[in-house]
Amino acid sequence: MDALADFLLLNWPTALVIGCVAYVAMLLYKVIGASALDRTKLGLQLAPLLCTVGTFLAWELLCKAFAVSTFVLPAPSDIAVAIWQFRRQIGFHSFHTAWMTLAGFGLAVAVGIALGLVLGASRFFYAGFYPLLVGFNSIPKVAVVPILVIWFGVGWLPAVLTAFMISFFPIVVNVATGLATIEPETEDVLKALGASKLQIMTKVGIPRSLPYFFGSLKVAITLAYVGSVIAEYNASRYGIGNLMARASADFNVPLLFAALIALAILGVAMYMATVWLENRMTGWAQRSSFAAG
């Protein structure tokens, strides 16, 4: 078990690079083999890669052209070197950030759905709790971290809770909106059949709010990262946020940027996972030719 963890910590950048190269090679192979009509479609799949590589290339060139010091803004090549050099630490802390974020996010999903259902089903609670929720959401979560530390001490709990607090609001709002905006005529059809409120919720309300829910997940997952990193930065011994706090204390700017890149990669991976889930669950909602392009 330890040997495996060690192997992963030492070799994850290599694996990542191999994975990316294999993916690009597969896409290129498809593009070459495809007919002219499909080629534009596949070209679209390559677009994110081209644009990302282009951006980093421009960054590299600008840094070299103006001889920017690595202390101010390290070039991507410097960051790559730092990632390789500190791959052990980055891998270790990324793992902790990932699970704390996911735990907070999972909590946010559970609470968000429950609260959203209550708010969406009852006008009284919707009107009653909305101002409270907005108020809570307006509080900068960085100000809550010290309170959490007083309650729970330094550790994983403040990070998980901060990720939860920052990301549950969009889920509540979207689930509640999906439920509260059932077309009155659809509701009439069901009521005239003698459907109970619960039946209307399960047959129409909940399936209807699913696209809203998955839409909110995309916002929530990125917010959850913000939350856990804030907490790690201030009150943790683990996590990318903590790594960054120490790197900035050491004025190790390349490591700081390497940590940022690691965060970005994690964030994109989680985001893509939610998009994949969304497409699987609510394909019926994405039928407009506008969205399909």
Add this chain to the structure above:
Amino acid sequence: MRPFVELTGVSHTYATGGTLAVDGLDIRVNEGEFAAVVGPSGCGKSTLMKLATGLQFPQSGAVVVDGQEVRAPVKIAGMAFQAPTLLPWRTTLENLMLPLEIVEPHRSRLRRHKAEYVAKAEALLESVGLKGAGSKFPWQLSGGMQQRSSLCRALIHEPKLLMLDEPFGALDAFTREELWCVIRDLHARMAGTLTVILVTHDLREAVFLADRIFCMSARPGKIIAEREVTFPRPRDLEITYTSEFSDIVHDLRGRIAEARTAA
């Protein structure tokens, strides 16, 4: 024939102290009859639908459906609206099955007799010219086809009362006439057991389909005229071009115009 839907002196308003939506409505529709309610927009036709199905309760007057005073949603009604209101995450067939998942005794039988109900739904789809469309999603169908499915959904649980709120309002003239015939045939098949109330502002539609027509005035809605249409059934679309037909349409039109100028 006994009256199936009976509204006596019904007045209703949506906001306390607000203007009346309907005022002193008196309507009697016999069992198995096809009734149409026509009038200018905003005359409270939709309110009438809600009152007759128990989605709203009148502030004064009495609503009796099937011999019982309405105190809750009536449960024996099927409804179809101008918008097809099909659920986009269900296939057309699954949309049709929705009422069966709610209305007893079908609800408790559905799981064990699934094949029987599916066959029934498919037969119903076929009878409105939608054979094989059951596996498609509603948004893959044309507007007319969606409206046909919506009619099927309103009828799948064999309701005694069918309420139609301008169901053909958003369709083109040809599709509309096709669907008149669909509705005419559906009503004929349930001979005497299905009472239909059709709310519309198309006078030709009302005269072609209905046995009895109620004209309503502008808000607050009142019944300003009631007239029987005695063309023999089954009626062919050709009768809409006869002079007797035009006379009735003309007469109704005159009465509604009169009410509009008086208001």
